[in-house]
Amino acid sequence: MSSYGLTDEVRALRERMKKFINEEVIPVEPMFMRENTEGHHVLQELKQSAKRQRLWALGHPQEIGGGGIPFMSFVYLNEIIGRSHWGQVAVGSLSMQDSIMLHLYGSEAQKERWLKPLVAGEILPSVGLTEPEVAGSDPTLMQTTAVLDGDSWVINGHKWFTSGANVAAFTTVFCLTEPDAPRHARFSSIIVPTDTPGYEIVRVIPTMGHTGGNHCEIRLNDVRVPRENLLGKRGEGFVVAQKRLGPGRIFHCMRWLGQAQRAFELMCERAKTRFAHGSFLSEKGEIQRYIAESAAEIQAARLMTLDAARAMDEGDEARVEIALIKFWGARMLHNVIDRAIQVHGALGVTADTPLEFMYREARYGRIYDGPDEVHRMTVARRLLRDPVNGAPWA
Numbered sequence: 001m002s003s004y005g006l007t008d009e010v011r012a013l014r015e016r017m018k019k020f021i022n023e024e025v026i027p028v029e030p031m032f033m034r035e036n037t038e039g040h041h042v043l044q045e046l047k048q049s050a051k052r053q054r055l056w057a058l059g060h061p062q063e064i065g066g067g068g069i070p071f072m073s074f075v076y077l078n079e080i081i082g083r084s085h086w087g088q089v090a091v092g093s094l095s096m097q098d099s100i101m102l103h104l105y106g107s108e109a110q111k112e113r114w115l116k117p118l119v120a121g122e123i124l125p126s127v128g129l130t131e132p133e134v135a136g137s138d139p140t141l142m143q144t145t146a147v148l149d150g151d152s153w154v155i156n157g158h159k160w161f162t163s164g165a166n167v168a169a170f171t172t173v174f175c176l177t178e179p180d181a182p183r184h185a186r187f188s189s190i191i192v193p194t195d196t197p198g199y200e201i202v203r204v205i206p207t208m209g210h211t212g213g214n215h216c217e218i219r220l221n222d223v224r225v226p227r228e229n230l231l232g233k234r235g236e237g238f239v240v241a242q243k244r245l246g247p248g249r250i251f252h253c254m255r256w257l258g259q260a261q262r263a264f265e266l267m268c269e270r271a272k273t274r275f276a277h278g279s280f281l282s283e284k285g286e287i288q289r290y291i292a293e294s295a296a297e298i299q300a301a302r303l304m305t306l307d308a309a310r311a312m313d314e315g316d317e318a319r320v321e322i323a324l325i326k327f328w329g330a331r332m333l334h335n336v337i338d339r340a341i342q343v344h345g346a347l348g349v350t351a352d353t354p355l356e357f358m359y360r361e362a363r364y365g366r367i368y369d370g371p372d373e374v375h376r377m378t379v380a381r382r383l384l385r386d387p388v389n390g391a392p393w394a
């Protein structure tokens, strides 16, 4: 395994993380699934426990108080964290892409006000790109505007799927500031505290069985923030967004490995103990095919994720590698959980196992941070330019 970058140090850390996730996080999952306030207190206790055990914020850059673990090593850790949907909140890795963005583009004052408390787990961020009226997969269509009036930006617009806005301290709002510039230089990112007058949470959108949740529709009605809240330069919104989305996508893929591996283990256990038509399910060719195909898909996704992480550690933006793993990983996750549910029969769609919850979350993965089709388009366009030498593995 060492040839894939798993050092003894990371292996030991992974063991400690596994113990924390298995013994402290997974047992309290049913409480979180009930989506009531009881879960909030338990989550605070888990965060404190992770901090005490030095498992907190391990993937955040070291300069801002994190563990500074490189992407490749973090694949091994995040796979373990991702076994539980709540693992990333419990160990302070939920908002890593936002902290990377603020670390790269934030002013000293912005870092002090938003980045430090974010890494410490005291506040949560949110990001507003997607708008209901225009296709989110083509962000050049965004209609939210910001104009400078004296020393303030005045923002007007309508966003939705601003995840976490109802619990966040701020939203990084992407808006049109340079209408006469070329298409990709028209937008800027501005930090908007969620308690600013005119920032309205219209509703928490019910999605796939969640009536609570945190995917918000928001309106920005003449929202006024100081001009210093601009993140990065004017017209650099897409550059800033890309620096957040690249790491964000690979962090998702790492977590999905954990979710898929857990579903896989549940599928195997069930197949070995359920008896039908004269033998255990595990002895039937069709079920063995589910197991073999799932194992192949998980391992392929794991190696592709490690490869993307390697490229990022080498300072590459890894556009092709990340697009590949985003659509492949999301499909793999969906397939593996689907097969695990199938092997469980009716039990698989009940809340008596975590599979039905995992399946609903997995379905989102093929849409958020860019739908599958858009990532396939990115891969194909880039590789078509030079199919032989353009391949990153060539």
Ligand SMILES: Cc1cc2nc3c(=O)[nH]c(=O)nc-3n(C[C@H](O)[C@H](O)[C@H](O)COP(=O)(O)OP(=O)(O)OC[C@H]3O[C@@H](n4cnc5c(N)ncnc54)[C@H](O)[C@@H]3O)c2cc1C
Residues within 6 Å of the ligand: 126, 127, 128, 129, 130, 131, 134, 135, 136, 137, 138, 160, 161, 162, 163, 164, 215, 364, 367, 368, 369, 370, 371, 373, 374, 377
């Ligand atoms: C759970 C969840 C959380 C999210 N969190 C956030 C968040 O925090 N902040 C935020 O700003 N956004 C968030 N989003 C929004 C997400 O990023 C968008 O949904 C996504 O970018 C797609 O935009 P859209 O929904 O407008 O779909 P559209 O752009 O309308 O696309 C619809 C469908 O068209 C097809 N399509 C699009 N382009 C192409 C193409 N070029 N070729 C072929 N087919 C294509 C795809 O099948 C796609 O699913 C979240 C979404 C979900 C589901």
